[in-house]
Amino acid sequence: MSEQELKALRVRIDALDEKVLELISERARCAQEVARVKMASLAEGEVPVFYRPEREAQVLKRVMERNQGPLGNEEMARLFREIMSSCLALEQPLKVAYLGPEGTFTQAAAMKHFGHAVISKPMAAIDEVFREVAAGAVNFGVVPVENSTEGAVNHTLDSFLEHDMVICGEVELRIHHHLLVGENTKTDSISRIYSHAQSLAQCRKWLDAHYPNVERVAVSSNAEAAKRVKGEWNSAAIAGDMAAGLYGLTRLAEKIEDRPDNSTRFLMIGNQEVPPTGDDKTSIIVSMSNKPGALHELLVPFHDNGIDLTRIETRPSRSGKWTYVFFIDFVGHHRDPLIKGVLEKISQEAVALKVLGSYPKAVL
Numbered sequence: 475m476s477e478q479e480l481k482a483l484r485v486r487i488d489a490l491d492e493k494v495l496e497l498i499s500e501r502a503r504c505a506q507e508v509a510r511v512k513m514a515s516l517a518e519g520e521v522p523v524f525y526r527p528e529r530e531a532q533v534l535k536r537v538m539e540r541n542q543g544p545l546g547n548e549e550m551a552r553l554f555r556e557i558m559s560s561c562l563a564l565e566q567p568l569k570v571a572y573l574g575p576e577g578t579f580t581q582a583a584a585m586k587h588f589g590h591a592v593i594s595k596p597m598a599a600i601d602e603v604f605r606e607v608a609a610g611a612v613n614f615g616v617v618p619v620e621n622s623t624e625g626a627v628n629h630t631l632d633s634f635l636e637h638d639m640v641i642c643g644e645v646e647l648r649i650h651h652h653l654l655v656g657e658n659t660k661t662d663s664i665s666r667i668y669s670h671a672q673s674l675a676q677c678r679k680w681l682d683a684h685y686p687n688v689e690r691v692a693v694s695s696n697a698e699a700a701k702r703v704k705g706e707w708n709s710a711a712i713a714g715d716m717a718a719g720l721y722g723l724t725r726l727a728e729k730i731e732d733r734p735d736n737s738t739r740f741l742m743i744g745n746q747e748v749p750p751t752g753d754d755k756t757s758i759i760v761s762m763s764n765k766p767g768a769l770h771e772l773l774v775p776f777h778d779n780g781i782d783l784t785r786i787e788t789r790p791s792r793s794g795k796w797t798y799v800f801f802i803d804f805v806g807h808h809r810d811p812l813i814k815g816v817l818e819k820i821s822q823e824a825v826a827l828k829v830l831g832s833y834p835k836a837v838l
């Protein structure tokens with residue numbers, strides 16, 4: 475390519491950038507107008523709701539449907555995700571608590587869902603994320619709920635039993651783990667590998683094959699593991715890209731998770747009910763009386779109405795030894811007449827039924 479051709483293309487890019495800039499600014503002004511309208515239509519004592527997850531899901535879906543490349547759908551949606559995040563910040567900067575410290579996969583999930591224009595607050599434990607939301611110190615919280623290799627994150631499920639929380643969104647993240655070392659690490663004398671217990675489990679076979687006699691130390695998060703390695707010459711950490719970047723560690727081995735499709739699902743928790751989008755999921759907690767056939771009774775209304783169950787999990791209930799609660803996710807919104815009927819049927823048989831929330835299926 476000649477210098478002249480390159481120059482001409484850059485002139486075109488500059489002109490396009492100018493238009494993009496103008497359009498983004500126009501969009502941002504529109505969002506400011508939306509905020510004004512929302513404020514003006516408030517009833518006496520009503521609190522404005524600026525963040526609208528159902529609308530955001532629709533915007534992102536539309537972008538993906540209309541995109542004709544060459545950028546991929548996900549790439550394009552990610553760009554719009556950030557534009558919307560900044561537009562929302564003009565209306566109201568969202569405060570989001572997540573399972574920290576900085577550099578965790580949960581932080582990456584929070585950014586994927588809300589974009590980068592939020593004020594994010596790392597918390598030391600899952601329960602603290604719930605408490606921070608309950609106390610009103612933040613608008614939303616982000617917690618991991620299940621991993622495709624290791625299953626349920628029990629701390630999260632148990633926290634739902636203790637707090638009244640509304641689930642308002644979900645996000646799925648592909649989890650890639652790396653073996654990370656610091657600049658002072660003697661890589662042939664590694665005697666300890668730090669990581670979160672879930673991550674150690676997700677890399678169990680790889681560790682058995684490559685570091686069978688090395689001590690595995692479970693710490694509170696992958697980011698904490700990365701932090702520790704920085705100051706030690708004989709240790710390594712298993713963590714992801716964000717933690718590696720944050721603590722300046724290098725990858726001794728990449729993508730060491732036992733299953734290549736290793737993914738984690740995260741939930742956004744808050745106090746805000748989300749209206750239907752037409753492509754939603756609902757999460758409920760049910761406790762049944764301890765009698766034969768109770769689980770069958772619980773599942774029949776779903777089957778009879780052709781409702782797609784996406785997950786069912788059992789946890790010990792807090793109210794008695796050997797009694798259980800079921801966490802169930804299914805496709806549909808609790809305001810759909812069909813789902814309403816099913817929930818009514820279940821509540822007739824159940825000891826207790828709590829709808830944790832209906833929310834748009836993950837778009838990104």
Ligand SMILES: O=C(O)C(=O)C[C@]1(C(=O)O)C=C[C@@H](O)C=C1
Pocket residue numbers: 505508509524525526527529530533557558559561562565
């Ligand atoms: O449509 C709205 O209610 C808006 O506030 C606008 C907008 C956007 O930028 O598109 C911004 C924030 C909301 O979460 C959803 C959408």
